[in-house]
Structure formats: C-alpha cells, structure tokens
Amino acid sequence: xxxxxxxxxxxxxxxxxxxxxxxxxxxxxxxxxxxxxxxxxxxxxxxxxxxxxxxxxxxxxxxxxxxxxxxxxxxxxxxxxxxxxxxxxxxxxxxxxxxxxxxxxxxxxxxxxxxxxxxxxxxxxxxxxxxxxxxxxxxxxxxxxxxxxxxxxxxxxxxxxxxxxxxxxxxxxxxxxxxxxxxxx
Amino acid sequence: xxxxxxxxxxxxxxxxxxxxxxxxxxxxxxxxxxxxxxxxxxxxxxxxxxxxxxxxxxxxxxxxxxxxxxxxxxxxxxxxxxxxxxxxxxxxxxxxxxxxxxxxxxxxxxxxxxxxxxxxxxxxxxxxxxxxxxxxxxxxxxxxxxxxxxxxxxxxxxxxxxxxxxxxxxxxxxxxxxxxxxxxx
Numbered sequence: 001x002x003x004x005x006x007x008x009x010x011x012x013x014x015x016x017x018x019x020x021x022x023x024x025x026x027x028x029x030x031x032x033x034x035x036x037x038x039x040x041x042x043x044x045x046x047x048x049x050x051x052x053x054x055x056x057x058x059x060x061x062x063x064x065x066x067x068x069x070x071x072x073x074x075x076x077x078x079x080x081x082x083x084x085x086x087x088x089x090x091x092x093x094x095x096x097x098x099x100x101x102x103x104x105x106x107x108x109x110x111x112x113x114x115x116x117x118x119x120x121x122x123x124x125x126x127x128x129x130x131x132x133x134x135x136x137x138x139x140x141x142x143x144x145x146x147x148x149x150x151x152x153x154x155x156x157x158x159x160x161x162x163x164x165x166x167x168x169x170x171x172x173x174x175x176x177x178x179x180x181x182x183x184x185x
Numbered sequence: 186x187x188x189x190x191x192x193x194x195x196x197x198x199x200x201x202x203x204x205x206x207x208x209x210x211x212x213x214x215x216x217x218x219x220x221x222x223x224x225x226x227x228x229x230x231x232x233x234x235x236x237x238x239x240x241x242x243x244x245x246x247x248x249x250x251x252x253x254x255x256x257x258x259x260x261x262x263x264x265x266x267x268x269x270x271x272x273x274x275x276x277x278x279x280x281x282x283x284x285x286x287x288x289x290x291x292x293x294x295x296x297x298x299x300x301x302x303x304x305x306x307x308x309x310x311x312x313x314x315x316x317x318x319x320x321x322x323x324x325x326x327x328x329x330x331x332x333x334x335x336x337x338x339x340x341x342x343x344x345x346x347x348x349x350x351x352x353x354x355x356x357x358x359x360x361x362x363x364x365x366x367x368x369x370x
Contacts, residue, residue, distance in 0.1 A: 002213045002287050026358070028187045030351050032286065035303045039352050044359035052361045076359060091303055094323055097282025101217065102187050105290055118220045118276055129359035138279055166215050167224050173211070174229035174261060174314035176237045 005108050006164070007115040009156045011070040012147035017047060021110060022073065025143070028106035034095035038083060041099040044076035044129040055128040056140060061119030064142075067156055068117065071142035075103075076125060077116075082134045096138055104141070113146040190293050191349070192300040194341045196255040197332035202232060206295060207258065210328070213291035219280035223268060226284040229261035229314040240313040241325060246304030249327075252341055253302065256327035260288075261310060262301075267319045281323055289326070298331040 022045060029043060046052035048071065056074040057065050068074065079096040081089050089095075104114040116139045125137045152160060207230055214228060231237035233256065241259040242250050253259065264281040266274050274280075289299040301324045310322045337345060 002291060003216050005216065005218070007218055023354075026354055030354060030357060031188050031190065031349075033190070033192055033289075033301060037350070039357065042357055042359050044361070046361075050361075078359065091278070091282075091323070093276070093278035094282035094285075097276075097279035098286040100279075101283040101286035102290070104218075105287070106187060116218060128362055130362045131359060135359075138276070164216075165222070169208075169211055169215060172215060172224065172227055174227050174263065174316060174320075176229070176231075176235075177313055177315045 001108055002105070005104070006113065006146070008113040008146040008160065009067040009115060010147050010150035010152055010160050011067065011072070011113070011142065011144040012150065013070040015072050015145035015147075017072040017112075017143065021112070024110065025103050025106050029099040029103040032095070032099040032102040034098065035089065035091040038089055038091075038095065040079045040081070040089050040092040041096045042078040042080055042132070042135050043099075044078070046074045046076075046128065048072055052128050056120075056125060059121045059124035059128070060117060060140065064117045064119050067152060068115070068140075068142040070144070070150065071115075072144035075141040075143055076129060076137055077139045077141065078131065078135045078137045080132065080135045093138065100139060100141070107143060111145070112143060115142045116140075117142065186293055187290070190289070191298065191331070193298040193331045193345065194252040194300060195332050195335035195337055195345050196252065196257070196298070196327065196329040197335065198255040200257045200330035200332075202257040202297075202328065206297070209295065210288050210291050214284040214288040217280070217284040217287040219283065220274065220276040223274050223276075223280065225264045225266070225274050225277040226281045227263040227265055227317070227320050228284075229263070231259045231261075231313065233257055237313050241305075241310060244306045244309035244313070245302060245325065249302045249304050252337060253300070253325075253327040255329070255335065256300075257329035260326040260328055261314060261322055262324045262326060263316065263320045263322045265317065265320045278323065285324060285326065292328060296330070297328060300327045301325075302327065
C-alpha cells in the first residue's frame, strides 16, 4: 500500500467526504507518536463548497489551485512550535510530518488520495483559520477520490502518468563511520 | 493498526531483524512523499551486536539506553536541510517525519515495534555514521519485536502498561476564522 501510494492531481469533483471518513482521517493523525507526546500538530479541515475551502484554494499557488479545487477537502496541517509551558518543540515539524503521514496512510487504506502542497500564501491560509499563537502552517493537503478520467490541463495531465522516481537506497543510507567513538567517550 | 500502535520499551533480546525485513522497512521510508520530491531523509541502520549499535546505545540518554539496548536494531533518522544545488529545504524535518512514519507503519504491519527517541548526544550519534555535509540527526529509533514478558526496571515497567493518552480532536482542530479573506485579495 505504501509503495503504491500516488499523489494524484486527478480528483473526482463529484465525490463527497463524509463526516465519518473525515473523523477516521483525523483519528489516524491524532494517534501518531510525538516527542514527549507533545502532539504539536494542528489541523484545519475545509470541505469543498465552503467559504474556507474557497479561501484555501485562492491562497494556493496557481499551479496547485487548478486541480486542487476538485478535491473533496483541503486540509491545513500546521505545527505549534512552542508549548503552552513555553518549551520549544524541536521536533514540531517532524512530528507534524508523522501525523500527516498517518492521516495519508489511513486515506490510502480507504481508497482516497492525498496530495500535499507546500506552495501557498501562508498568511492567507492562516487567515482562513483562527490560528493560535505560535502555530505555523506547513502543508495544505488535497484529499478526495482519484478519477483517472478527470480532465486535466497540461502539464498536469502528463504528470499524472509520469513514472514515480526516488533516490536509490544507496543514496539515502548513511554509511558507518570508520572511526566510531570509543564507548567510554 | 494505527490506533493500536505502541511505542514499546519491552524488546525481545533474542529477536534478529533479517536483511529482508530491514529492506522492507527502508523501502517503506524511501517511497514516502516529500516537497518537490526532495527526499531529504537520510537513514543509518545499526543491528544489535555491531560497533555502530554499541556506539548509538552509548550516545542515548541513560533512560533510553536501559531498554533500547535490547532492540534488534537502532536506526538513525537524519535530514539534509540543504539540497545539492544549495536550495534550502524548508520541509526537511516534516518530510523526514513522514518517511519515519512510513517506516514505522511498515514495521507495525510486520509485527515489529518501533520506539523513537529524541534523547541522545547528536555529536556522538553523528560520529557513528559518516554524515554528509548539512545532514542533521533527528531521531534514533529502536526497532524489534515486543516481548511483553521482558524484565524492565522501573519506571519503565509501569510505563509499559500505562494508558495511551492524546489531546482530544477539539484540541487539535483549527477553527474556521470568522473573517475569511475575500477571494479576490
């Protein structure tokens, strides 16, 4: 399932995300692990047809808005970098990434598709939600059902059938160092 | 599966991670999504019984080393924050968190347990691997098979049976703002 995941741009404009489906996606994010169980993720959900959805769409980079406007929901993933006790959360972004991944794995398991976007106007995205102090928008996710027959303008249609590429394992693996520190150091 | 995940401290000291199992965990991480497909994650694997494993164990906070030394492998998750072309990767931590989550979901699906740790000496952890320029250690994961009968000293034994807690959905949800920006803004 993880190997077959696809960040589609071809969403079904007729598909509606039910409350139950949204609830399951949020539960998946909620139970993600985090540093000291700090749970720094903050999540905003905007269903297609709402003012928040339109505001998020308008805040996206134009190349994203073209296809993301057909998604069933746009979901803002944000992170609170300072705890209520003033502690700095060094792993806030990392943990928000974990929660987002748990959400997207749940989506995949339900036959939904997720496409995450970093290209947006953070101020305008933030204005769509009442962000508490110190909460920073990280990603807007388009979530919906993939429609392989959806009409997409170029260059997006071509991307939809482009092969997925990744670095090789050799390229992401860290090699053991030759000079391991003595254990007593 | 996501809701039942448990960051155990009770690892089976006799369990050995096969090459195939490690390969599947790494593949899961490798196929995670990332900003512009930048794939900033870098991963180091140290199996129990190796010099790298001992060096990582010695670099952990003492409260982690006690139980993590029984894991089948310690895995360093690091992130490269600057691309080879000099571009700053704003989502490096976020994306590394996604890759780590994909790895841990795969582990869970295989009946393995993962416990991520942020408490370690980054210099000493870095020294166990030949880290390329600009690659920063984020997390050390203990990976292995859970042994509910493993003997754990306190306070770790008590934590193993403590209830999992999370913020409520209300606490992590962002409320829609009352003053949505006009779409033409």
